[in-house]
Amino acid sequence: MKVGILGGGQLARMIALAGYPLGLQFVVLDPDEHAGAGGLSEHLHGAYDDPDLLAQLAEKADVVTYEFENVPAHVAEFLSSHTTVYPPANALAVAQDRLVEKNFFNDLGIGTAPYAAVDNLHDLQDAMPNIGFPAILKSRRMGYDGKGQMVLKSTDDLAAAWQAMQGAPSIVEGFVSFQREVSIIAARRPSGDIVFYPLSENQHSGGILRLATACTNDAEQAMAEDYVRRLLEKLDYVGVIALELFDVDGQLLANEFAPRVHNSGHWTIEGSETSQFENHLRAILDLPLGSTQTRGFAAMINFIGGLPQTQELLNLSHVHCHLYDKAPRKGRKVAHATLRTDDAEVFTQTLAKVSALAQRVDQS
């Protein structure tokens, strides 16, 4: 069986590494000549919407998946008409538009921060009395890692913020005073079987995920599973999904979901009986889903823009390196480390050491 992947970066790389033991082969489509999954797969080198390459991808692959959600609708449509594509195109459509996504959450009875559609400065001005300050103005489409977002602290900020959006259809969201950010990762097969990973508690800085920690036996696990199950079933979803949530006094508000494997689930490679990458493959190939049982204490630390010496990381017992074969560049995720141990004290001490290493080399 050959799996096609739109995108050949670190997510495709980790999907391929999880897939070889299952006897799978891979073909990726990526414009980057040095795509991180390139050495692990057949690499179709060109634009994501190149019709010839898409036709080749559809021809070569038994099933096509993707490592990013901003797949143009016509690309998903083309691929779907020629081969099996998972997750389904409707999940992409919802995830690509923050307004549609927020409405979707609310229609499913899942709370969100207050929000309003903004198509012009008047919309923004009208919305603010209900939304309140501080708030955040975001383009409805194509944002990630904090890009395309403007913070609004008072009415003085509105005009400049709207101008910065350059007329893009937008959404304004109220800030939520949350205790923590968490995400839940789940996988669903075509048959409807679902497995859930334990919550991950996530720390962002500058809009970029820095640390994700596995939360075994979390008090909000059941609520998060209920919410993500509603998404999966409504979308008749197949594959891995990640739902990001704010924990506000024990109530969970949905932030956004990603129809793909997710950075906050990277600790599952060593921290879970079956990783999110393997379960994504099992799901899209309609194979039995693997146990999501956690192995002890686990966390993932991102390296942004710079890398320590491999030796420094491997000197720390219980630390596993994941380099992405990407040239360091400001703000770019170039690697992560997983920390896994059965000992709570070792976990805390080692986490501090790895975090210090990550901060030392940080270029974000």
Add this chain to the structure above:
Amino acid sequence: MKVGILGGGQLARMIALAGYPLGLQFVVLDPDEHAGAGGLSEHLHGAYDDPDLLAQLAEKADVVTYEFENVPAHVAEFLSSHTTVYPPANALAVAQDRLVEKNFFNDLGIGTAPYAAVDNLHDLQDAMPNIGFPAILKSRRMGYDGKGQMVLKSTDDLAAAWQAMQGAPSIVEGFVSFQREVSIIAARRPSGDIVFYPLSENQHSGGILRLATACTNDAEQAMAEDYVRRLLEKLDYVGVIALELFDVDGQLLANEFAPRVHNSGHWTIEGSETSQFENHLRAILDLPLGSTQTRGFAAMINFIGGLPQTQELLNLSHVHCHLYDKAPRKGRKVAHATLRTDDAEVFTQTLAKVSALAQRVDQS
């Protein structure tokens, strides 16, 4: 960094899968067009002793290793004179000759079964009063998985057995009445640092390994570590080594060693904090060695000559698939499964199920 591997089969495949997260790239030399590591590496396609390909391998790789011990001496010599080769050539020389190997064990104070060199029928006849029946006649070189071996039950068997050796320098070994076969896997860095895995208890059938089970806190662990340490230090060894031992009433007798990653260590992928494959790479790259701590109960089951449906295996919780991308053929190892769980009862029950699957498809 680029690692070169002589041989591109399942061991090279699992070395490469362990190496990508460390940011490594791979080049393999293998005559098989469909070498299992081919998709994961640059594949130099041709004979192991092709001078042009060896020169390319030495040129491309920062360090060269191998997945089999029968590397011709002049190949190891050529590579060593052009690049770094680990494990060292002297380990190959010892492991390639059963007589040299047995003498080596005894010189290090490590017991073996009784043995004698056999260069002609007279040698064999002279040796048998001391060796006793039953015994086994083996060519000194190039045997694996029970090939090139003749069982001797009485003096009537001697002439035919010697004839079957076709004049090859041989060794006759007495049978050992052992309680179990075990192996110990260890890794050593150039600096001299060594890590040891827990003993693996191994079950063979027809000369082929079928089942390897991790033995945590084994009574013979210390003795096995002492023995393998003597080997490693005497050989100034770098990389992973596997030492096969017979347990005879609590005394360990050396059978043979393999200067490479070993089938009896495949359970370390899921069963250990760091796999034998990753520690082999860490060792030959002079990186800190990873923890060999075992995670719960772990075992490896080989699939010989045939494969069950992936679905059947993945239906069993706690079971991990490792397919080698090899066409099934009688007697050929085509895959293994790892079973890992914290629950002793689940372990026993699931092991029986996987073993039954392996027996059902067995073609050996």
